[in-house]
Amino acid sequence: MDLIGLFLLAFNATLINNYVLHYFVGICAYIGVSKRIEMAFGMGCAVTFVMGVAAMLSWSAIYFLLQPGAPLTSFIFKTIHPGSDSVVNLSVLNSIVSIFVIASSVQLVEMYIRKFFPALYKAFGVYLPLITTNCAILFACIEIMKHVGKNAVEPWGLDKALLLAISAGMGFTLAIVLMAGIREDLENADVPAPLQGPGITLITAGIFAMAFMGFTGIDRGLAVLFGR
Amino acid sequence: MLLEISLLAGLVMLLLALFSGYSLGWANKTFHVEVDPKIAQVNHVLPGANCGGCGYIGCADYASAIVLQGVSVTKCPVGGESCAKKIADIMGVEVKQSWPYRPVIHCAAKYPDRLKRIPYAGEATCIAANLVSGIQGCVYGCLGYGDCVAVCKYDAIHIVDGLSVVDYEKCIGCGACAKICPRNIITMVPFKMENIVAIACSNKDFMNDVKSVCNVGCIGCKACERLSPIFKVANNLPSIDYNQYDPGVSYQAVVDKCPRETIIYVGKPSQKDKDAVSKEEVPKPVEAQFKTTVDSTEWRG
Numbered sequence: 001m002d003l004i005g006l007f008l009l010a011f012n013a014t015l016i017n018n019y020v021l022h023y024f025v026g027i028c029a030y031i032g033v034s035k036r037i038e039m040a041f042g043m044g045c046a047v048t049f050v051m052g053v054a055a056m057l058s059w060s061a062i063y064f065l066l067q068p069g070a071p072l073t074s075f076i077f078k079t080i081h082p083g084s085d086s087v088v089n090l091s092v093l094n095s096i097v098s099i100f101v102i103a104s105s106v107q108l109v110e111m112y113i114r115k116f117f118p119a120l121y122k123a124f125g126v127y128l129p130l131i132t133t134n135c136a137i138l139f140a141c142i143e144i145m146k147h148v149g150k151n152a153v154e155p156w157g158l159d160k161a162l163l164l165a166i167s168a169g170m171g172f173t174l175a176i177v178l179m180a181g182i183r184e185d186l187e188n189a190d191v192p193a194p195l196q197g198p199g200i201t202l203i204t205a206g207i208f209a210m211a212f213m214g215f216t217g218i219d220r221g222l223a224v225l226f227g228r
Numbered sequence: 229m230l231l232e233i234s235l236l237a238g239l240v241m242l243l244l245a246l247f248s249g250y251s252l253g254w255a256n257k258t259f260h261v262e263v264d265p266k267i268a269q270v271n272h273v274l275p276g277a278n279c280g281g282c283g284y285i286g287c288a289d290y291a292s293a294i295v296l297q298g299v300s301v302t303k304c305p306v307g308g309e310s311c312a313k314k315i316a317d318i319m320g321v322e323v324k325q326s327w328p329y330r331p332v333i334h335c336a337a338k339y340p341d342r343l344k345r346i347p348y349a350g351e352a353t354c355i356a357a358n359l360v361s362g363i364q365g366c367v368y369g370c371l372g373y374g375d376c377v378a379v380c381k382y383d384a385i386h387i388v389d390g391l392s393v394v395d396y397e398k399c400i401g402c403g404a405c406a407k408i409c410p411r412n413i414i415t416m417v418p419f420k421m422e423n424i425v426a427i428a429c430s431n432k433d434f435m436n437d438v439k440s441v442c443n444v445g446c447i448g449c450k451a452c453e454r455l456s457p458i459f460k461v462a463n464n465l466p467s468i469d470y471n472q473y474d475p476g477v478s479y480q481a482v483v484d485k486c487p488r489e490t491i492i493y494v495g496k497p498s499q500k501d502k503d504a505v506s507k508e509e510v511p512k513p514v515e516a517q518f519k520t521t522v523d524s525t526e527w528r529g
Contacts, residue, residue, distance in 0.1 A: 065240050073236055080232060090237055097244060104248035108255050115259035190351065 004226045009160060010167035012219050019136045019168050020175040021205075021212040026136030030176055031201060033124070040180035042120050044173025046128070048166060050102070050109055051137050055165030057101040058141045059148060059158055066090040066097060067149035091149070098141035106132040136172055140165050175212075179205065266295045266318060273314040274304060279381070281305040281329075281402035294319065305329055305401035327418035329401045331385070331394055334413045335370040336428035336489050339390035341443035342366060353378075358410040365441025368430040370413055376405035396422075396496045418470050423495040425468065425479045429488070432463040446490040455482045459491075466490070 017023065020030050026047070033043040064072045068089040077088045110128050114121045121128070131137065143164060147156040156164075182204055191200050271291035278286040282303035284293055293299040294315060301315040301323060308328055316323040339345075344365030350356055354375040357363050363371065372390035384398035385405050392405070392414070406414040413430045429446035431438050438445045448464030456479060458472045483491050 061244065065243075073240065076239070077232070077236060086229065088233065088236065090233070090240060093237055093240065097241075100241075100244060100248070104252055107252055111252075111255050111259040114261055118261075 004228065006160070006163055008219060008222060008226075010163055011222070013164050013167040014171040014174065015212070016215045016219050018171040018175055018212050018215075019139060020172055021209040023139060024209075025139045026134050026172060027205075029130055029134055029136075030172075030179065031198070031205070032130065034176050034179040034183055034201075037177060037180045037184060039123050040176045041173065042123065044169070044176050046109060046113070046124070047131060047134060047136065047172050048169025050105055050131050050134075051140050051165040051169040051172075052162060053105040053109075054098070054102045054137050055140055055144055055161050056158065057105060058098045059144055059156075059161040061097050061101060062091075062094055062145060062148045063158075066093050068151060094145045095138075095142070098138060098145070102137050102141065103132050136168070140168050143168075175208070179208065264295050267292050269318050270294055270315050273307075273311060273318065275306045275311065277306050277400075277402075279306060279400070279402040279404075281400070305403070327420050329403070329416040330396060330399055330419045330495070331401070331403065331405050331414045332417045332426045332428075332494055333370065333392050333394060334415065334427055334430040335368075335391060336444045336492060337366065337369050337391065337442050338388070339372070342369065342390070343441050343443070355410045366431055366438075366445065368411065368413065368432065369442065369445070371411065375408045375410070376414065379404045379408045394494070396494070418473075419495060420470070420473055420475045421495065423493050423498050423501075424473070425483065425491060426494045427466055427468060427490060428492045428494075429465065429490045432465050434464045444489040446488055449487060451485050451487065452482050452491055455485055 013019075019025050020027065029043060029047065034040045062070075064070055066073070068091065069087045070090065073088045073090055078084070106129070109131070110121075113124070113128065144156065144161045146152060147154060147160070149155065183201065186200060186204070195203070267288075268291075271288050274287040274291060276287050280286070282290045282305070284290040287304075290299070290303065294301055301319060301321065302312045304311050304315075305328060307314075309323075312323050342364050344362075346363060348357055348360060348363055350360065352373050354371040354373045357371050357373050370391050372387055372392070374387045374392070376385050376392050377387055381402070381404070382398050382400055384395045384400070385392055386395065387393075394405075401416065403416050406416050411430070417424070417426065427446070429444075431442065431445040433441075434448045438447045446465055448461065450461045450466075452459040452466050453461045458469045459466045459482065460469065461467075479491075483493065
């Protein structure tokens, strides 16, 4: 097991290339549900969970069905065309299958939360279905897409895909909880009237993003430190 | 070749659809939550203002409280009687006569009546001013910085001469002003008449202690208690038992007897009041000119 590689991958996805503050994806949930720390933490956990499930499912779908020469589709193709040596490539379906998988896993999570955590379900309100259209999750799937298949530069197994999704979700949770903490205090601050509400929130998010730019380059330093 | 690949793609999507459809159907059965259909019906009848006047987070929350916990159906201040009747029909209960709740300001002192005020240049909110000791002589009365005005969504409360005045024509009784007031001088009162008797003072001091800080405040003389049984004086301050308040009885004698201006009528003006002022000239309302009028936004950075 390449532990250092896994650590670098997780560190990279959590802090250096934080999905919210470096790639600017998943902003709607980030701004929408960051008013209270408990709610923000719940949202972060839900996004992390959905990201993990969606990453696992879409990795499996791409690996077994869609990548060039995928085992299942090749098998079906060989039974129709015995003796043909052409490679089956269904990777055009990558994105749509990912979207499909995300939508259904969000539905599943919604039912699960409604049954077992009614308070959390009530607190989320409209934002739970919003995870469906949360670009952070699709972004994680796209990231995984690049690393599945024989033609990929650096092919990932299921473990690495899952690790990337969970650490990216943790990065999202970190960002949204920090933001919620600041917004709770902002309510007591004397914000000039034109900037109240969304204005000061977006400014805060921008300053946050600039602060997270400070992590840039640490991964290279760490790689050197670990002798890679 | 292309045809086969397209068919294969369709097959893959079909397989995935079957798989996720089956698992979602399974989850729907396993994680099914029983919801009483009455909740949706009650929620449909409620006005949907989500003002929180009933004491619940929103209309949906109140609807589920009615159905699940058997809470009273008359709590909605916006929908009023007709709404309560509709909910009672759905729930199969009878509704007794209910009164709309409206805020009453328990202070009558305008700026000139409030003595021993000090100049204050801090943040112009009551919550901030209330932290300053000795900001005015009366530690119970209205501060006049208008937190209640800011919180009112219906433009139904205004500061007139330093005192909050409720516009009962516009008020819907959501109780936001009563919650925000840092000195707790606003209470919600069942309005049995359009024009109701109220105590307009919160000062719990006695005689000269009150006279030294206020020109109109209650001195605790107990004259009202002697005249009518619904008035009870405790801590040198009368209170009205609105459960015993009878809309048919005139309390004018008590109002006249009060040596200070503590017991007053509040509410919508009666026809008599309107007739009394109908001959007075009313100044024409001035339209704001947006090119020259500055709004109340303040730069306090």
